[in-house]
Amino acid sequence: xxxxxxxxxxxxxxxxATGPVYPVDRVSFxxxxxxxxxxxxxxxxxxxxxxxxxxxxxxxxxxxxxGSSVSLEGTEILKLRGEPLRRIRGARIGMVFQDPLASxxxxxxxxxxxxxxxxxxxxxxxxxxxxxxxxxLAEVGLAGTPEGYQRYPHQLSGGMRQRxxxxxxxxxxxxxxxxxxPTSALDVTVQAQILTLLEGLRRARGLTVLLITHxxxxxxxxxxxxxxxxxxxxxxAAPTAELFAHPAHPYTAGLLxxxxxxxxxRQPLRPIPGQVPSPGDWPAGxxxxxxxxxxxAPCREEPPIVEVAGGxxxxxxxxxxxxxx
Amino acid sequence: MTTDxxxxxxxxxxxxxxxxxxxxxxxxxxxxxxxxxxDPLAQPDLAQGGLRPPDQIxxxxxxxxxxxxxxxxxxxxxxxxxxxxxxxLLSITLGGMVGLAAGYLGSWIDAALMRLVDAALAxxxxxxxxxxxxxxxxxxxxxxxxxxxxxxxFGTSRLVRAEVRRLRAMDFVRSAEALxxxxxxxxxxxxxxxxxGPLTVATTLAVGDVILLEAGLSFLGLGVQPPTPSWxxxxxxxxxxxxTAPWTSLAxxxxxxxxxxxxxxxxxxxxxxxxxxxx
Numbered sequence: 247x248x249x250x251x252x253x254x255x256x257x258x259x260x261x262x263a264t265g266p267v268y269p270v271d272r273v274s275f276x277x278x279x280x281x282x283x284x285x286x287x288x289x290x291x292x293x294x295x296x297x298x299x300x301x302x303x304x305x306x307x308x309x310x311x312x313g314s315s316v317s318l319e320g321t322e323i324l325k326l327r328g329e330p331l332r333r334i335r336g337a338r339i340g341m342v343f344q345d346p347l348a349s350x351x352x353x354x355x356x357x358x359x360x361x362x363x364x365x366x367x368x369x370x371x372x373x374x375x376x377x378x379x380x381x382x383l384a385e386v387g388l389a390g391t392p393e394g395y396q397r398y399p400h401q402l403s404g405g406m407r408q409r410x411x412x413x414x415x416x417x418x419x420x421x422x423x424x425x426x427x428p429t430s431a432l433d434v435t436v437q438a439q440i441l442t443l444l445e446g447l448r449r450a451r452g453l454t455v456l457l458i459t460h461x462x463x464x465x466x467x468x469x470x471x472x473x474x475x476x477x478x479x480x481x482x483a484a485p486t487a488e489l490f491a492h493p494a495h496p497y498t499a500g501l502l503x504x505x506x507x508x509x510x511x512r513q514p515l516r517p518i519p520g521q522v523p524s525p526g527d528w529p530a531g532x533x534x535x536x537x538x539x540x541x542x543a544p545c546r547e548e549p550p551i552v553e554v555a556g557g558x559x560x561x562x563x564x565x566x567x568x569x570x571x
Numbered sequence: 572m573t574t575d576x577x578x579x580x581x582x583x584x585x586x587x588x589x590x591x592x593x594x595x596x597x598x599x600x601x602x603x604x605x606x607x608x609x610d611p612l613a614q615p616d617l618a619q620g621g622l623r624p625p626d627q628i629x630x631x632x633x634x635x636x637x638x639x640x641x642x643x644x645x646x647x648x649x650x651x652x653x654x655x656x657x658x659x660l661l662s663i664t665l666g667g668m669v670g671l672a673a674g675y676l677g678s679w680i681d682a683a684l685m686r687l688v689d690a691a692l693a694x695x696x697x698x699x700x701x702x703x704x705x706x707x708x709x710x711x712x713x714x715x716x717x718x719x720x721x722x723x724x725f726g727t728s729r730l731v732r733a734e735v736r737r738l739r740a741m742d743f744v745r746s747a748e749a750l751x752x753x754x755x756x757x758x759x760x761x762x763x764x765x766x767x768g769p770l771t772v773a774t775t776l777a778v779g780d781v782i783l784l785e786a787g788l789s790f791l792g793l794g795v796q797p798p799t800p801s802w803x804x805x806x807x808x809x810x811x812x813x814x815t816a817p818w819t820s821l822a823x824x825x826x827x828x829x830x831x832x833x834x835x836x837x838x839x840x841x842x843x844x845x846x847x848x849x850x
Binding site for chain 2: 298301303305306332333334335336337340341343344345348349350351352353354362363366367411414415417418
């Protein structure tokens, strides 16, 4: 497998009352070409910021800390500025945001919004770009007719808007699509449609997808690997089936335990007590240990990264002590 | 939303419709009316004296110099309306550009521009204008327009800046950035059209202000110079006859009131639904 994107020690800093805080703290992962990877975490875990940082889009006053590296097939994205950076955004890496209504310009027709993104990256005339935009609309399951092209965002349903967002994100044929909670603002039935569409587009175009979500339910069966994020760090990374079958990190096990199950013996939901701490007051050592049922003395120290099985890593002391989690 | 939709909405509201009709009638009258009226500068009965009350020959009477008041009000509309629209066009252009630059570029550019605006806003506008026009013997009309326009954009720039800052944080602008839109495109296609709503409202309301300001300047003798008629100037010329010949100042006064009410009706109607909802 060839690596499309390599992220090394990604840190995002925000100014805090007592010095900078790091909502994303030394995150490293790789995406292979053609892979679909889920980045899963609760609100406040830093997963969305991670997605934005990949395109150097962290909102002010936040910034990507020095020493971070995001490499797209050898091109260091974080070092780019101005025109070269603009050429990556949209053309190599597309992005879809959570709220499709807020993400569309209310005063421009959806067709023109797609056409303009095409023209921002490809040397096409207005007419050719329009033809392509209509084809894209049809590809995402919306009428590629002149009437469909002329519609405004407020005339579309939530699901249709998200389809438009996908068409815009794919307008310039990117290699990688970052989808930040693409279905969280939608009804469950529409969610499934959008995810199925996304899967179809991925196959047809050989896309690599980074799916950022808080919803483990949409991850199973639709992704190749899962990265579990907690308090600014990736705490577990595993192939999807392996993660659901053998969650190693107590946090992942807790997340899965708090999901209702259809099969197997009836058992009460087990929520994880407490909340994700805010970036200013993360505990020393393992950041999950105050909420962890299995915490013991070593957890006050920085936990090691251990390989649980082939391609399955976690950041926890339990693996080190030989205890099966 | 297209321009077409705007006008349609304006027309559909009773207040807006009245405002539009009033303004169109006034503009048409100012444009073609003087052709059908006596020379506003002629003094036909100078020997017998002026201040004739309204009759069949002079529908609104005559002033002290026996000039026809109606002809002067209608001709004066040209000056007042030209100054109002010209100056407002200039000030929204300036204010819009400064506001967009400050709001979008941010950092030191924003700080510098806004402190400048703060300083300018601290000085009463009339003083600024007085400084500009009082130093000259005769003020040409274009200079009056420039002077009023150049002192009227401070508030507009603040409004636009605030709106741009709000929009810039919205997902569709961030999304456009994430998808590699150029700065120019974000400014022209994503920010400017969404600022036009509040800007239009502010503009129409400013027209009323400027009509009053020009009248005030003329009243102080610093606007358009006599004998060229203007509304404010007429009130000033005839203020001594307010009791003995009220028609001389009442006519231009009413013209000012009608014009200001008309643009305010339009502004208010646009204000009710200036743009499609953003979220």
